[in-house]
Amino acid sequence: MATTKTDPKSAVASEREVKKGHKTYEGLSRDQLIEAYRHMYASRRVDDREILLKRQQKIFFQISGAGHEAVGVAAALALKAGYDWFYPYYRDRALCLALGATAYDMLLQAVGSADDPSSGGRQMPSHWSLPELNIVTGSSPTGTQILQAVGCAETGRYLAAHPDAAKKATGDYRQFKEVKFHSDEITYVSLGDGTTSEGEFWEALNTASNSRLPLIFVVEDNGYAISVPVEVQTAGGSISRLVAGFPDFHFEEVDGTDPVASYAAFVRSVRHCRSGHGPAFVHAHVIRPYSHSLSDDERLYRPDAERQRDAQRDPITRMQMFLIREGILDEKGINQLEKQVDDDLQVATDRALQAPAPTPDTVTKYIYSPDLNPASSVFETQPSAARSETADGKKAAPKTMADLITTTLRDEMRRDERIVIFGEDVADCSREQYLKQKMVKGKGGVFKLTAGLQMEFGSDRVFNSPIAEANIVGRATGMATRGLKPVVEIQFFDYIWPAMMQLRNELPLIRWRSYNTFSAPCVIRVAIGGYLTGGAIYHSQCGESIFTHIPGLRVVFPSNAMDAAGLLRTAIRCDDPVLFLEHKRLYRETYGRAPYPGPDYMVPFGKAKVVQSGTDLSVITYGAVVPRALQALQKLEREHGVKAELIDLRSLNPFDWDTIASSVRKTNRALVAYEDSLSWGYGAEIAARIGDQMFEHLDAPVRRVAAMDVFVAYHPDLENAILPQTGDLFRAMSELSEY
Ligand SMILES: Cc1ncc(C[n+]2csc(CCOP(=O)(O)OP(=O)(O)O)c2C)c(N)n1
Ligand SMILES: [Mg+2]
Numbered sequence: 001m002a003t004t005k006t007d008p009k010s011a012v013a014s015e016r017e018v019k020k021g022h023k024t025y026e027g028l029s030r031d032q033l034i035e036a037y038r039h040m041y042a043s044r045r046v047d048d049r050e051i052l053l054k055r056q057q058k059i060f061f062q063i064s065g066a067g068h069e070a071v072g073v074a075a076a077l078a079l080k081a082g083y084d085w086f087y088p089y090y091r092d093r094a095l096c097l098a099l100g101a102t103a104y105d106m107l108l109q110a111v112g113s114a115d116d117p118s119s120g121g122r123q124m125p126s127h128w129s130l131p132e133l134n135i136v137t138g139s140s141p142t143g144t145q146i147l148q149a150v151g152c153a154e155t156g157r158y159l160a161a162h163p164d165a166a167k168k169a170t171g172d173y174r175q176f177k178e179v180k181f182h183s184d185e186i187t188y189v190s191l192g193d194g195t196t197s198e199g200e201f202w203e204a205l206n207t208a209s210n211s212r213l214p215l216i217f218v219v220e221d222n223g224y225a226i227s228v229p230v231e232v233q234t235a236g237g238s239i240s241r242l243v244a245g246f247p248d249f250h251f252e253e254v255d256g257t258d259p260v261a262s263y264a265a266f267v268r269s270v271r272h273c274r275s276g277h278g279p280a281f282v283h284a285h286v287i288r289p290y291s292h293s294l295s296d297d298e299r300l301y302r303p304d305a306e307r308q309r310d311a312q313r314d315p316i317t318r319m320q321m322f323l324i325r326e327g328i329l330d331e332k333g334i335n336q337l338e339k340q341v342d343d344d345l346q347v348a349t350d351r352a353l354q355a356p357a358p359t360p361d362t363v364t365k366y367i368y369s370p371d372l373n374p375a376s377s378v379f380e381t382q383p384s385a386a387r388s389e390t391a392d393g394k395k396a397a398p399k400t401m402a403d404l405i406t407t408t409l410r411d412e413m414r415r416d417e418r419i420v421i422f423g424e425d426v427a428d429c430s431r432e433q434y435l436k437q438k439m440v441k442g443k444g445g446v447f448k449l450t451a452g453l454q455m456e457f458g459s460d461r462v463f464n465s466p467i468a469e470a471n472i473v474g475r476a477t478g479m480a481t482r483g484l485k486p487v488v489e490i491q492f493f494d495y496i497w498p499a500m501m502q503l504r505n506e507l508p509l510i511r512w513r514s515y516n517t518f519s520a521p522c523v524i525r526v527a528i529g530g531y532l533t534g535g536a537i538y539h540s541q542c543g544e545s546i547f548t549h550i551p552g553l554r555v556v557f558p559s560n561a562m563d564a565a566g567l568l569r570t571a572i573r574c575d576d577p578v579l580f581l582e583h584k585r586l587y588r589e590t591y592g593r594a595p596y597p598g599p600d601y602m603v604p605f606g607k608a609k610v611v612q613s614g615t616d617l618s619v620i621t622y623g624a625v626v627p628r629a630l631q632a633l634q635k636l637e638r639e640h641g642v643k644a645e646l647i648d649l650r651s652l653n654p655f656d657w658d659t660i661a662s663s664v665r666k667t668n669r670a671l672v673a674y675e676d677s678l679s680w681g682y683g684a685e686i687a688a689r690i691g692d693q694m695f696e697h698l699d700a701p702v703r704r705v706a707a708m709d710v711f712v713a714y715h716p717d718l719e720n721a722i723l724p725q726t727g728d729l730f731r732a733m734s735e736l737s738e739y
Helices: 014-019 032-054 067-080 095-097 103-111 144-161 199-210 239-245 259-276 306-310 316-324 330-353 403-415 433-438 453-457 469-482 497-505 507-513 545-549 561-573 625-640 656-665 682-693 716-722 727-738
Strands: 085-087 187-192 215-221 251-253 279-284 419-423 462-464 485-490 525-528 553-556 579-581 611-612 617-621 644-648 651-653 672-679 703-707
Touching: 032 067, 032 095, 032 103, 032 259, 032 316, 032 330, 067 095, 067 215, 067 259, 067 316, 067 525, 085 144, 095 103, 095 462, 103 330, 103 611, 144 199, 144 215, 144 462, 144 469, 144 497, 199 215, 199 469, 239 251, 239 279, 251 259, 259 279, 259 316, 306 716, 316 330, 403 419, 403 453, 403 561, 419 469, 453 462, 453 561, 469 485, 469 497, 497 507, 525 561, 545 651, 545 682, 553 561, 561 579, 617 625, 617 656, 617 727, 625 644, 625 672, 625 727, 644 656, 656 672, 656 682, 672 682, 672 727, 682 703, 703 727
Parallel strands: 085 187, 187 215, 215 279, 251 279, 419 462, 419 485, 485 525, 525 579, 553 579, 617 644, 617 672, 672 703
Antiparallel strands: 553 651, 611 644
């Protein structure tokens, strides 16, 4: 909204009265109250205009902030735009206007224009995102913003303790990220009453409380979640009552249709947070006069009497009456202010309707970083030869994959202070004093891959998370959005699923949905896979194709120590979110050990390795199937004289189509092998591409060898039968070579 001010003469001599010691309304001046009304009225009018435009089919969706205006402007008055951080939800139109967003910005998103500053026409209206105001890109799933806000609040604290980490550096992702912070900054996050039912809300409260974060939770309670009333969502009907036990919080319950009372609640909350006492919780009772959205008609589930009761609390009319009653604006002044807003809105609407539409050729822009391609030669470095020898010139002992992952993490943490590591059990010992007094050795991960890192880098760089996978990924996303580089661990792939909402709908989408104005490059390390003899259903799972199916997420899966070191370093230094899959069976395997390749060794993504070259058949695989396929291949050559070519993909998204294609062109036969269950697995895509693009080069059908379509069972006989074995690979290779 344009920020033109009302003619001061029509305001009833406000400043003079304040100076004379008249009421200041919880510290708000009359001018501030007039401005508050301007934003509230503008917010309502933008909603009304969007509704009209939707009915005229000039925009495609509408969801309103009606009834939530007062609490929004109150928050904006108590917090600092461009200084504090904001994770607002869709009803926070008035908040965003009061922070400095314009009606034009909002209408550009409603029409889906290329000029929409929040998403370039990619997101629905009311999905706020304005980097210069520290309004962070939001999404549609209810509640996913909350854990990200926790990560955001943690970042401010971390950077205050590590100010050098905010500095720019060249040669990696840090070159492309402006990192700003203030040591007393606050993060604001809002949500609806219904959204308090999401588990992530409780995970966020838990961590905010436990870490005493400067984070204000605002629950805008309009009594309904679409058609479901609050007493059905919330035990006892009051969220305030349920959260009251969280330590170190400042709690407020307020009439959110009253801007002055709401402002006072925020001022107290801000004081608590800024002074480092912990988080705050503002439970604001508001109304929802316009149904849930234009797709909803609340008369189907709310009787007139109830709706009329709400209407009496409408913040717009209440505020009007308040201004008149207090002599702050007379009717003429109100009319003048409203006319200005209406006129400005008309201009903004006309402009937005003329704004250019996005062109379809842009749809793939910003899925990944436009600045730093992890498949490029920047990430192609040689192992340092000197390091593979010991001081006396002897060959250094080969290291396991586990060793080299730990070493890479350590090297990178020394190099880059933005890296933080957290996850379940990853710390050496949460009770630091035990370490300091040398009472214990420390754990450092259930597979010990992070052992010693807390001791070297401190407990604010390496720490344990609660057992809550959404918490891990959500917080990492918030931190990465601010510029830290979280390298977090999911203890077992089998338990990644609570994080799925964050992994599918949030982390990989931050850049694309904000049209490259936000990004969240970070690394999620995950222990994956079976062949464990007793790993059973819940410690053997694969499922990588579920993640390669997500645009915006890089997925790598090394099969040996050198590749693990090189790919992990690329994952850490690159500018995209990476799922780094570590096969548990390969952690300490004799196969694939290697000497330490030095602190700068990198393997680019999307480059397969030809493990053994051949002419008769291409075997395309990755992970723990690589050593099994190698055995089968060697047997095939010994027994049948067939020379198969073994390709280790290493990187699943991006994957190396060129190497596959040139191999199949040479051998005319292809076998795709993978550990996950056969149907709909990763190999299906590779097989389909070969069938589609290499049909005329094939002398045989494209075959797959994979696990049976069943979970991995506990007894070793069952496990052996279910997972693809060397014998299965050998048989398939023989058949295919004879086809
Ligand atoms: C995870 C998820 N589930 C369901 C929906 C569909 N949905 C959108 S808004 C909404 C109701 C939210 O109610 P509340 O949190 O009270 O916010 P309000 O809209 O009332 O302000 C639902 C169910 C969604 N967006 N995300
Ligand atoms: Mg609600």
